[in-house]
Amino acid sequence: MADLKVKIAGVPFENPLIGASGTVGFGHEYAEFYPLSTLGGISCKGITLKERPGNPPPRIAETSAGMLNSVGLQNPGVEHFIREDLPWLKQQGTAVIANIAGSTPEDYCAMAERLSGTDIDMIELNISCPNVKAGGAQFGVTPQGVESITAEVRKHCTKPLMVKLTPNVADIAENAAAAEAAGADAVSLINTLTGMRIDIHTRRPVLRNNTGGMSGPAVFPVAVRMVWQTAQRVKIPVVGLGGISTWQDAVEMMLAGAAAFQVGTAFFTDPYAPVKILKGLDEYLNQNKIASVTELTGKVKPW
Amino acid sequence: MADLKVKIAGVPFENPLIGASGTVGFGHEYAEFYPLSTLGGISCKGITLKERPGNPPPRIAETSAGMLNSVGLQNPGVEHFIREDLPWLKQQGTAVIANIAGSTPEDYCAMAERLSGTDIDMIELNISCPNVKAGGAQFGVTPQGVESITAEVRKHCTKPLMVKLTPNVADIAENAAAAEAAGADAVSLINTLTGMRIDIHTRRPVLRNNTGGMSGPAVFPVAVRMVWQTAQRVKIPVVGLGGISTWQDAVEMMLAGAAAFQVGTAFFTDPYAPVKILKGLDEYLNQNKIASVTELTGKVKPW
Amino acid sequence: MKYDTELCTILEKRQLTADIFDMTVSAPKLAPLAKPGQFAQILVPGKTLRRPISLCGIGKDTLRFVFQVRGEGTKVLAELQAGDSMDILAPLGNGFPVETAGADKHAVFVGGGIGVPPLLGAASAFSGEKTAVLGFRGKDAVILMKDFVHAGCEAFLTTDDGSFGVHGLVTDVMQNLTFDVCYACGPAPMLRAVVKLCAERNVPCYVSMEQRMACGIGACLGCAVELRREDGSSYYGHVCKDGPVFSADRVVL
């Protein structure tokens, strides 16, 4: 057995696999399959200050080797989360990350402050949600935007702070550097690539929101590239995600520079994907006589 | 038989299917399968002022529902093209588009001027090639960059001018608007999304160039979204491409706002893909009693 | 465990119409957990998203699915043969509350087209008097009629074009029936008409809904459906977890 433990921004994870925000809810549903302690961590569904109804359906569309979603941050609000979900989650033996989203900097700050008073392990600043009109990705596109929101939230946040970045930009590494400069403890990338599908019979966009966020294996090469560019640019840990569905993908992502990785869409295709990924990762490490998974991070040898 | 003819920037195309630059060379190889007049047009491999050797191999990698390439504009130079390829191409009964790339604005202008003196039908300004160090996408990232190179080239170009845009930006519609303002007659999008793959055994990037351009079905939803956004923003025709591999994809792309479309990677999967796409498109139009393919353009009904 | 995945061997495959297939799979792990009206998420090789298909029949250690080829995914599933296996996530959602209406009651099962299969399991499980009203496009689209008779139902059939059974809509038949509870599944216009008829008579009605899904278990919030609270305000519930069967007075059709 290789050592799968990693530490991100001071937070210990039993293994580098984290359930990606929005794909594993608050953990209850996947706990039917295996103990949540199977996962190194879980990033909860994006929460907002107040309850949000989300976007009208349809919210899901399939694409070649991927999917689109336009859930639009449906969630019961931060207080409900702290009251109803967090206590249970904290007993599951997995690191718990709160993914927070807001329409204004004040929202973000209020949530960060409120969550700093709980026993949450980490806060993931979601400034990259493409499915909401106000806020969301608007803070995450320019380095200035990333820097200012991160700096604001940092003042109110005593928990380790990870900033989640959008891939719908020209230079994601620059945005990561801006987050780092403003005090982020880690960055996670990528959120979804904005996409669209149209029903050729009704001539309507398949999603009621017209566009949605693309995830799944299709986006994996883009995510690897962005993680590679970002890991060369910043000193804080990079958590890599986007399209990971096999253990080989996980190894590739870590070699590109990820200190840990998140798995999202793969849960839908196969709820046991995380178990298979961790098993494959462990075997790979053993076969290659690598004692600790941390030795993979950034070990790609570019030409 | 529905009417498949389209006109882009005054240039008549027998049908809206154009072979995408870099995927059909200068037409010779695919002319073995069917007459090139099967295609509405052909966008030739990107040419530069002087011969270019291209990047070292490997230049190709597979991805889920897509591929990466890092060919790096290997080509024999504009004079060779005009002497050896253009005369033959012009006899094939298809519209011929020269895709030009340069390291400096002067290169672009010199080529535009030189080609304006030939019987080429259209010039496609490639300011979006991700696989070359100098030039290429550097001109195509910011609206200012797009506007200034387009305006420069416009002065030297008496042929219809189409500007090909990169998707590796935050707002492609803004770049399209910049091209329009600077005098472009049309825009084509998308070029490839930058991606990366790593061999987990050698720990080397699969491509010798480390990163490459992603194309194929995986990128289709991103292309549809960008074409939709762009078509709402500009008045000049939008030529849509990126991942089209079936007639349904072609219809979807046109509904999103494309006046014509290009097919690239699909040639590799199936050299007869263009024939099948045109047949399906024709049948769809007949079944829906649509007299002309031009009636599809932009007919999506957003929610 | 409420649900799980299982690699299920196809025991029997039959083709019912030009585009509807009937498959029974071995599911010793999942079948004992299942109730009528629940559904499965079936993995299609090469596809990112599983396909939701209702449980049409539940055996001791088998599950039965009846599905129509509607797109790429169901096309691939239809090509599978007896002996092949399918990766199935089941049972999901809440079934028809056939136990709440007692054996002294008369239930009507109203299905339209490919909405018919999920009702069969419910009809089989119901212990009171039962009538089935099944509507189809035409003669060639008729499925499962004998199965409903076999399940103890008096069965009425309607077709849009009159090529078989009653020429007309399911509600034309329902007009002439008396019943205490209604279970319905089918296209939205049919459901709306059925719900209206039941509301007029003040008879409880349960409908099974469809929505595009990702997880199928309530984690992704993808399969939103507009639900009504008692106070008349509405919110987005989820077909996979809160449904697929809803009390008609709670769902916005």
Place this chain on the structure above:
Amino acid sequence: MKYDTELCTILEKRQLTADIFDMTVSAPKLAPLAKPGQFAQILVPGKTLRRPISLCGIGKDTLRFVFQVRGEGTKVLAELQAGDSMDILAPLGNGFPVETAGADKHAVFVGGGIGVPPLLGAASAFSGEKTAVLGFRGKDAVILMKDFVHAGCEAFLTTDDGSFGVHGLVTDVMQNLTFDVCYACGPAPMLRAVVKLCAERNVPCYVSMEQRMACGIGACLGCAVELRREDGSSYYGHVCKDGPVFSADRVVL
């Protein structure tokens, strides 16, 4: 027409080693166009890129492929059975110039591992005296030896571990042979050693190269290979169009 696509039915499938498969397909349209040393681009269902596989044998209306499972694509191909069909683009590239060396000449065919199959067609077509030197990892990896004998070759076998034939490298055997021309295919280190030996003897040598491909016909410029001009300068040619067989003095190994 130089090449085309054809939907080819698999006539025969055999497994040669743990991971090497031997398939003969019906190809009435493509086989008549084919020459030894050329290759095919085989469509793998669900994959964007076709897989390049050499023509190992060319019949009147059949083609034979011998391939190793190396990744996802070849794994899918290996699962196909006799009766299934494959979409094949062929014949591609230039073959071994076996006709240029006349019937009075002695040719040696040197193959390593999965580099052996393309040489078989060339050996069969060569009309002069012929010797095959085939190198493998070990006994369990040996393939096609009888086929080379059947093609009229004197056949020598080497294994890296000595478990079969000569313990050593193909060049150990070549040392003791005299020949007028050499055709080689195999891993880069083997090719380099073979080319060096031939160069020392001033014997013409032809090698078959591999590179990742997209189009397979010379359109995409993906399969670059560094080639040497007469003046010693180098440039990128393309394996699919200029090769896969190159004169050893022209290719940078």
